Amino acid sequence: MKKIIKKSYPVMGMHCASCASVIKRKLEKLDGVESCTVNYGNEKAQVAYDPQKVTVSQMNHEIDKLGYSLMEGEMDHSDSSIKSQKLKDLAKLQRHVQIVLPMVAVSILVMAWEIGADPLGFWPKMPEMLMEFFHHLLPVFATYALFVIGVPYLQGVIRFFRYRVANMDSLVGIGTSVAFLYSFIVTAFEESLASYVNTEQNYYDVTIVVIGFITLGKFLEARSKLKTGEAIEKLLGLQVKNALILRDGKEIEVPIDQVVVGDIMLVKPGAKIPLDGVIIEGKSSIDESMITGESIPVDKGPGDTVIGSTINKQGSLQIRVVKVGSDTMLSQIIKMVEDAQGSKAPIERMVDQISAIFVPIVLVLSVVTLIFWLVIGSQFMPFSQALTLGILSFVGILVIACPCAMGLATPTAIIVGVGKAAQNGILIKNAESLEKFNYINFVIMDKTGTITNGKPVVTDIQSIGSNSEKDILQLLASLESHSEHPLAFAIVEKAKNEKLSLHKVKDFEAIEGKGLKGTIGDTEHFAGNLKLASDLKIAVDDEVIKTFTSQGKTPVVFMTKQNVIGYIGIADTIKDDAKEAVAALHKQGIKVAMLTGDNERTAQYIAKQVGIDRVIAEVLPADKASEIKKLQKEGYKVAMVGDGINDAPALATADVGVAMGTGTDVAIESAGITLLGGHISKLPKAVSLARATMNIIKQNLFWAFFYNIIGIPIAAGLLYPLFGILLNPAIAGAAMGFSSVSVVANSLRLKSQKIA
Ligand code: ADP
Ligand code: MG
Secondary structure, rough: OOOOOEEEEEEEOOOHHHHHHHHHHHHOOOOEEEEEEOOOOEEEEEEEEEEOOOOOOHEEEEHHHOOOEOOOOOOOOOOOHHHHHHHHHHHHHHHHHHHHHOOOEEEEEEEEHHHOOOOOOOOOOOOOEEEEEEHHHHHHHHHHHHHHHHHHHHHHHHHHHHHOOOOOHHHHHHHHHHHHHHHHHHHHOHHHOOOOOOOOOOHHHHHHHHHHHHHHHHHHHHHHHHHHHHHHHHHHOOOEEEEEEEEOEEEEEEHHHHHOOOOEEEOOOOOOOOEEEEEEOOOOEEEHHHHHHHOOOOEEEEEEEEEEOOEOOOOOOOEEOOHHHHHOOOHHHHHHHHHHHHOOOOOHHHHHHHHHHHHHHHHHHHHHHHHHHHHHHHHOOOOHHHHHHHHHHHHHHHOOOHHHHHHHHHHHHHHHHHHHHHHHHHHEOOHHHHHHHHOOOEEEHHHHHEOOOOOEEEEEEEEOOOHHHHHHHHHHHHHHHOOHHHHHHHHHHHHHOOOOOOOOOOEEEEEOOOEEEEOOOOEEEEEOHHHHHHHOOOOOOHHHHHHHOOOEEEEEEEOOOEEEEEEEEEEEEEEOOOOHHHHHHHHHHEEEEEEEEOHHHHHHHHHHOOOOOOEEOOOOHHHHHHHHHHHHHHHOOOOEEEOOOOOOOHHHHEEEEEEEEEEOOOOOOOOOOOHHHHHOOHHEEEEEHHHHHHHHHHHHHHHHHHHHHHHHHHHOOOOOOHOOOOOOHHHHHHHHHHHHHHHHHHHHHHHOOOOO
């Protein structure tokens, strides 16, 4: 039997986006590997494979010879070995940088002196003795740079010839070793070559400077890349180590992984709540800012849900544990953020395709350029000069054309964007949702639980006929106690408060989008909206309905098969931040509509309160999705915001589904984005964050491509015949290093950007 599993493994040894595509191709060739995506940004490979056909160590073996390794054992965030490996690599790079930079400085000084002294006569010519000295010193430096610091690049060259795969290291390696080899031959056989080439001209300095700058670039890049992952580390740091629990009447402190569901935790004032649970005793105000990003503490008491890792500010609490281990909200958040950071944005597919063919194309281009200079160039100039230009172009192209910055452009911004969102209580499922959210121009909000608090209360009860109001409430509550609708909770709550006992109900049935029915005694009862009444062909008192709806109350019509026996008015309070959120969305150029199954006038009233201009009311649950499709046909990019439970089809239909996360479940399947803490004001924040992230990505891609498009022709010597300008390979090396650094730095800018 074929059983495909999908897992994510850390990959070590990647140096650019072309590495990612090499690994992808190699792994996918393996029998049993169905598909694979490799992300250079977070250095992970997600592999879909059949574990009966292929093992992780086989996969590792396949890429091992190319200089990469797949870390066995799925990414486990408690495992810090990867981080410590990365820190070790970073320290090694730093040592190399410290050694090579002084060599670079000397080389540049010598180069500048030679160039500066000659045509301008600005500086005195270098004394003969000093020149001799440097001519012997630079080869020593270059040898050290290439054969000690440049080992990864030389390995890249070997891999290129052995396995026909090339990455950034191969390009740099080929470029620098050609420069070195040429210089070596020229100096070694000075006498016999003197009549063919200019033996005074060697490129040891190029070797030193290119390797120096690229190593510096790598070091800076690795250092800032560690910073992009800080959000996850902060989340991991929130985890509580021990819990004080009540066992056999005694208070004992135990490690968190020994706590089980049902245990009673004791949480003192000022302490962190260890795990998700429900308060059974005590009242307090709780600081949930680390999870929801909302700084105002929330008052909670018995029956309320609390989230692990939040802080109990005042009272002593007894809390029954509801979730442990990977089920806790914090674990779910960490997993979601990690998954999202490792996912690929649609915009990146193009980049991947380009970088996969980029390296081979560059190799061909560099060889063609060299041949061009030798064959065509030498017609117009002495051979030795053509050879000089050919070699400089060859090395320059190889060095400048590495698609390193391209590969970093999207993933680093996604990592920072997703992490920052999480710190603000906005959970993004994947990069695709983030990218799509940037284009949203229409937001549809569900009424109940999104715009209103979703905790309706009964405000009016009117009896028609002989029943007392109490009788009406008692009868209706008996029926509603079988329903899950928020309105039902309001009615049952009211009956409970009045200490009414409930009748037995037979043949209960929920009528979707309309109400319910059930039999009490011998009488069949119905309760619901006007649609239900008209289905039953029962006339309602329009005046009563109008009074309720014009106050924003939802009318519930209570009926037998023949006539109305009562009217109930139910009101829900509007969220404090709803109005502000709608205004902010409007400012962002986004249209806002309200979608509800509730009465049109009730909906209109509430819409007006919060500044929504378009109301789609009295919609059956099954039709909510088609209302969204209608808007999409009109050309809108639609985000649907709902509670994610009974709105699932609508959330899934929208371009991006946004769920209001109120409980401790964050992995809402149909939602691309989850707003924690039930705060609708996070919606405009999410929009501005998505826009900021996409802006950064576009800037990054522009600069990454621009740099290659400009750099390659200059390196090839296109400007030489016209202006005598040729890109010095040393400068190419510096540009190459700093282009990656600047892309990562640009992405990190997102961290400090204020979001609306
Ligand atoms: P919404 O979630 O937008 O209110 P629903 O489809 O859940 O949409 O409900 C539509 C309408 O049907 C409600 O506004 C209410 O008038 C009526 N209704 C549904 N269930 C009940 C119920 N249990 N009791 C009374 N009315 C109900
Ligand atoms: Mg609903």
